[in-house]
Every structure is written in structure tokens, then in C-alpha cells.
Amino acid sequence: MKVTYPVIFTDVDTNILIEIPDLGILTEANEEGRPKGSIADAITMARDAIGLSCIEAEDDGKEVVHPSEIKDIDVSKGTFFEDGTGIVSLVDVDLSVYRRMLDNKMVRRNVTLPNWLNQEAEKSHINVSKVLQEALMARLGVSR
Structure with missing residues (x-):
């Protein structure tokens, strides 16, 4: 199953702060050794957070949260709105592929x-x- 969630990326000094409103997830990207986290790192962090959250829900017998429409996400209502410049983008995860990647036992x-x-x-x-x-x-x- 493939899922796609809207994500708010907020550019702040040396970090990119990440919010996935539908899943209640807050995280950040800051590539070690570089003066600033990259958007590629932020997308990877968001993809990991979404994948882990959805797989945990499936494993607990819960429904995976239905994603909002991108047009319904208001950056000004984001957790990090006052900290920097935010944009909304979609991030997708193929949960079957992600699960195989994690489960190498x-x-x-x-x-x-x-x-x-x-x-x-x-x-x-x-x-x-x-x-x-x-x-x-x-x-x-x-x-x-």
C-alpha cells in the first residue's frame, strides 16, 4: 500500500523543521558536518516518520490515518510557523517496500x-x- 501525506517543511537557521499534521509528528533535518540541513534530508526524515507511524498502526491493528488534501493544510497554523519560512509538500511512502527494508530479521x-x-x-x-x-x-x- 502506498500512502501520501502533506508535510510542512520550515526553514530555520541550520535546520529544516518537519511537521506531519495528520500523524501528529514533529521532527527535523540537520545534516551533520554541513552548515544547514538539506531538503533531501528533510524528505527522507519525513518519509521515515510516515513509514514508521503507519507500520506501527498496522501492526497494532489500527487503521492508517487518512491523509488530508494538500490544499487543506495551512502553513500559518503549523507548529513552526513563527520560527521560519514554511512550505507544504507531499511525501509518499510505499509501506510494503518500507516494511521489507525494516524487517531483515x-x-x-x-x-x-x-x-x-x-x-x-x-x-x-x-x-x-x-x-x-x-x-x-x-x-x-x-x-x-
Whole structure:
């Protein structure tokens, strides 16, 4: 499922302050070692915040909050309005892709192979787990 939320980005000194009104999220972007956070960093931070919030809601059995229309977001009512210059933009997240990116915990599966095939794989120094992962991703049409 793909979601798209309006986000308020407020340019303040060395930071870009980020507000996602529909989700009640406040965060910021400030790239270490640079005099100012970049908008690319801010979008990445917003995408992470949206992804985590929506996945948490799904995992808790709650509905993902329906996003507002961008035209309904008033920068002057934003939390950081008096701190700097704000703009509203849309940020999208593919929750299926985001979930796969976060969930890299390995699980042990018992696989049965003919002995001769296992011996051939060992002789060739083939990582059977890796081959199985690649084959499953190809068969399912998914990637990390």
C-alpha cells in the first residue's frame, strides 16, 4: 500500500523543521558536518516518520490515518510557523517496500535436499540459504 501525506517543511537557521499534521509528528533535518540541513534530508526524515507511524498502526491493528488534501493544510497554523519560512509538500511512502527494508530479521527454515545435491553445493562452495533467498525473491517478484 502506498500512502501520501502533506508535510510542512520550515526553514530555520541550520535546520529544516518537519511537521506531519495528520500523524501528529514533529521532527527535523540537520545534516551533520554541513552548515544547514538539506531538503533531501528533510524528505527522507519525513518519509521515515510516515513509514514508521503507519507500520506501527498496522501492526497494532489500527487503521492508517487518512491523509488530508494538500490544499487543506495551512502553513500559518503549523507548529513552526513563527520560527521560519514554511512550505507544504507531499511525501509518499510505499509501506510494503518500507516494511521489507525494516524487517531483515532472519528466520530459520528447515529445508530438505537430496544428499547428492547438498554434496554438490558444498563442493562448489554454494551458500544454499542465499540461493534460496534469491530464488524466492525472483519467484515472488519482490526485492529488498
